[in-house]
Amino acid sequence: MPTSARLDGLDFARFIAFVGMVLVNFTVAMGAEGQGSFLATTFVGTLEGRAAATFVVLAGIGLGLAANKAANKHDFNDHLIWLTSKRALFLLALGLLNSLIFDADILHYYALYFFFGVFFIRMSSAGLIFSIVALLVGFVIMLLTLDYDVGWDWKTYTYKNFWTLEGFVCNLFFNGWHPVVPWLAFFLFGILLSRLSLNQIQTQLQLFIFGLIALLTVEGLSLLTLALLAGAEQDLLDIATTEPLPPMPYYMIAGMASACMVLAFSLWVSSKAIGLSKTAGLRLCNNIGRQTLTLYVAHILLGMGTLEALGLLDGQNASGTTDDAIIASGVFLIATTLYIWAYSKFFTRGPIENLMRLITR
Template sequence: MAADTKIGRLEGLDLARFIAFVGMVIVNFSIVMGAEGAGGVLGAIIYGLEGRAAATFVVLAGIGLGLAGLKGEINLTIFTTFKRAAFLLVLGLLNMLIFDADILHYYAFYFLFGALLLPLSNRALGWVIAGLATTAVLMVLSLDYEAGWNWTDLSYPEFWTPVGFVRNLFFNGWHPVIPWLAFLLYGVMLSRWALSSARTQDALMLGGLMAFLLVNAVSAYLQPLLAMVDPELVDLVTTNPIPPMPFYLIAGMSVASMVVGLCLRAAPLLKSIGVLAVLNPAGRQTLTLYLAHILLGMGVMDELGLLGGQTTQSAFLASGIFCALAVIYALIWSRFFKRGPIEALMRKVAG
């Protein structure tokens, strides 16, 4: 399926970004509030969102990068992406001083390598994705995945050392380039499809659902078999984000496909009843809101003594309140400014 010859703004993608953002807020608030790993329906939702919401975000970033490459001169797109990657690296490292699970500095390298690989065909990108998945498995089998970690408080004391930084970035950090770059490249591949076509949207929804069910079924079947051989081999066939193995990549890509397809398919109806007008301004400010949920959201919770020892209900309530306030803020801001404050700063600094 070829990309549309004339590319307009796909408003469903802004909705998808907002949905992915909400998922990331729920996961991150649950972690810092100590509600992760709880049982019940809410605990199951948190578990299902872990790694999937962030993966969807990266796939959407890849779609954005791919569409930029289709709209303009590719060398200019690559150069601009390099500058934005540098901006995100600085921003992410500053954020690391506050929030150990920062994803922005990883994004910098996703974009760096993604821009370099942008001229490749979809077939070639598919081979790169397969190579990343294979390399991730070989690294987990041959290297110490727990190196540098303090699992007691989920900190990485060696992050600020050269060896620790490289290890965390490419191998065993929260969102390591190998294999997380695969999500961005998958997004680039999707950007070349006819995303405005209902047929493509249906294929993304149905194909994503079938792939998600299949990979989870195969994973559930293989885990007890490998456990009898060597319990440590079970990690190779789980869909858990840590360590990120091939089945996790497939699960993450399938969820992203479903979200993108559903949001694009539902966009015309949601636009007609005014939903997009309310939610999409927040979807266009996800960089600003990502930082806000750490600096403001977690900052307020810290002042109120809500970090640690909280219930899943409290985590969902806090997430709901923050996301509602984010929607209201973005809606008001969009009446006066085209971009969010951090998005405007990045545009001014990096183009």
């Protein structure tokens, strides 16, 4: 598979993750979790925490591929570190602005993933695996020794001390929505995956099978462990969960496994004879995948802003269900598709992607 096809596959994977993210975030914003038909709640429930994890893995793959491409340049380390650091600062600023209106912003966490992750790009694969395990184990130790609930109002899912130095650092590294420990492990896992022969069908098949087996295994182990720990303290029960809060090892492994499956499927689709470049529908999905930074902001400002104007957000006396959230997500995604179809006739990258490149080049 040529390099362009591989990149097309990554864009398609970002598209899949974006759809999942919209479904989950709209459901949470409407306070519709667990409300609605069994099929709808189960479907969205399986996506919770997995779409965001896939995005972070893909970000790590992107940086790893960039490092591999530039490996022969003498100044590549300094240049890549400087460029990535500038883009991390851009994401941090954008994320903090976004946090003013959306508590579950991921962009300011992304900034730290890139800032720390760039120093791992030349590490050996064994070193990356060790670092991933250390992050997972480190978080378990932190959970058992620190107060994970500090700062949280779990009834409203708001973090009271976010804008204080102590609260911000604690949220960013330990008990936020996507804390650096252990979420940086997703990014490092992406760097590790970027070293595989992703253009080979055999590798794609192995990735999908590995992801499926790992996902089923960890979900089964989680159920077994929870059964064995029945009646135990909540901290011990948390260790066995595959829920994203708190992000315990079972959840992290499940997130990596899901990302492998999405990646393998996307790369396989892009390698077919029809090709993404020859299929209008897949090309459109590709273009959506290239603008996920812009669309992430849009789904908050425009998507959730519209829901708020219609009185459909949680806390507005709305009684939405997961089914309603899926419908709202579908409407937003249709609007997104129309926008991308028109915008892509004139521009390759999204407005915010272009702004980031302009400021940080």
